[in-house]
Amino acid sequence: MKKLVAGLLSIALIGGFATVAAVAQETKPAAEAATPHYPLKEPREQHWTFSGPFGSYDKAQLQRGLKVYTEVCSACHSMKLVPFRTLGDLGYSDAQVKTFAANYEVQDGPNAQGEMFTRKALPSDHFPSPFPNDEAAAVANNGAVPPDMSLLAKAREIERGFPQFIFDIFTQYQEGGPDYIYSLLTGYEEPPAGFQVPQNSHYNPYFSAAATFAMPKPLSDGQVTYDDGSPQTVDQYARDVASFLMWASEPHLEDRKHLGFMVMVFLLIFTTLIYLTKRSVYAKAGAH
Numbered sequence: 001m002k003k004l005v006a007g008l009l010s011i012a013l014i015g016g017f018a019t020v021a022a023v024a025q026e027t028k029p030a031a032e033a034a035t036p037h038y039p040l041k042e043p044r045e046q047h048w049t050f051s052g053p054f055g056s057y058d059k060a061q062l063q064r065g066l067k068v069y070t071e072v073c074s075a076c077h078s079m080k081l082v083p084f085r086t087l088g089d090l091g092y093s094d095a096q097v098k099t100f101a102a103n104y105e106v107q108d109g110p111n112a113q114g115e116m117f118t119r120k121a122l123p124s125d126h127f128p129s130p131f132p133n134d135e136a137a138a139v140a141n142n143g144a145v146p147p148d149m150s151l152l153a154k155a156r157e158i159e160r161g162f163p164q165f166i167f168d169i170f171t172q173y174q175e176g177g178p179d180y181i182y183s184l185l186t187g188y189e190e191p192p193a194g195f196q197v198p199q200n201s202h203y204n205p206y207f208s209a210a211a212t213f214a215m216p217k218p219l220s221d222g223q224v225t226y227d228d229g230s231p232q233t234v235d236q237y238a239r240d241v242a243s244f245l246m247w248a249s250e251p252h253l254e255d256r257k258h259l260g261f262m263v264m265v266f267l268l269i270f271t272t273l274i275y276l277t278k279r280s281v282y283a284k285a286g287a288h
Contacts, residue, residue, distance in 0.1 A: 043182075064230060154177050
C-alpha cells in the first residue's frame with residue numbers, strides 16, 4: 001500500500017511540474033511579445049565614401065562635420081579622447097590647427113603657487129568637456145548625461161540579426177554606427193496616437209534604448225553655415241557629423257584597409273608560390 005501511495009504522489013508531483021513548465025512556456029512568448037524591442041525602427045542604411053574594402057574619407061565632408069560638431073554638438077557632448085593635433089588629417093595646416101585649438105580653454109597646473117589655472121588649448125590638448133563633471137552635465141540635461149562622442153560611431157552600432165549578419169561578413173558592412181547616428185538625428189517624429197511621451201522627453205523610434213529620447217531635436221535647416229556651397233539641411237548636417245564621428249572613432253581606417261589589401265595580395269602570391277613548389281617537388285618525385 002505504501003508503495004502504491006508513494007507512486008501516486010510521484011505521478012502527481014511530476015504532473016504538477018509538467019503543468020507549471022507548460023504554463024511557463026506559454027506565458028514566456030506572451031511576455032516577450034509584450035516587451036518592445038528597441039530601436040522600434042532599424043537604422044536606415046546609407047552610402048558612405050568610407051564603406052567597402054577600398055573606401056576612404058571625404059576630407060571636405062569631415063571638415064563640415066567638424067563644423068557641425070563645434071557649433072551644435074559640443075555644447076553638450078565632449079570628445080575627450082580626440083587631440084586637436086589629429087585635425088591635420090582632415091586637411092588643415094599646423095597653423096590652422098593651432099588657431100582652432102586656441103578657441104578652447106583647458107585646465108592646467110598646478111602652478112608655482114600650487115593652484116590650478118586655465119589657459120588656451122594647444123594642438124597637443126584634447127577636446128575639453130563642456131561640463132566640469134558628470135553631475136553637472138546631468139543637472140543641465142534633465143538628469144541625462146550626454147555621452148562622450150570620441151568613440152560613439154563604434155559604440156552605437158546596432159546588431160543585425162540572422163541572416164543579415166551573414167551577408168555583412170561578405171559585404172564587409174561596418175557602417176552601422178554612422179547609419180545609426182544619421183537615422184537618430186533625422187528620425188524625430190510625432191508620437192503615434194495614444195502614445196504618452198514623458199515630460200522633457202522626445203519621441204524617436206531609432207533610439208536604441210527606448211522609444212523616447214532625452215535629447216531634443218538638435219538640428220534644423222540653415223543652422224550651420226557651409227562655405228563650400230553644400231546644402232544647409234538637416235539631412236546634410238546629419239551625414240557630415242556622422243562621417244566626422246566615424247573618423248574620430250577610427251582615424252586610421254584608410255591605413256587599415258590599405259594594409260589589409262597588401263596582406264591579401266601577399267597571401268595570394270605566397271599561396272601561388274607554394275602551389276607551384278608543391279607541383280615541382282611532386283613532379284620530380286614521380287619521375288624517379
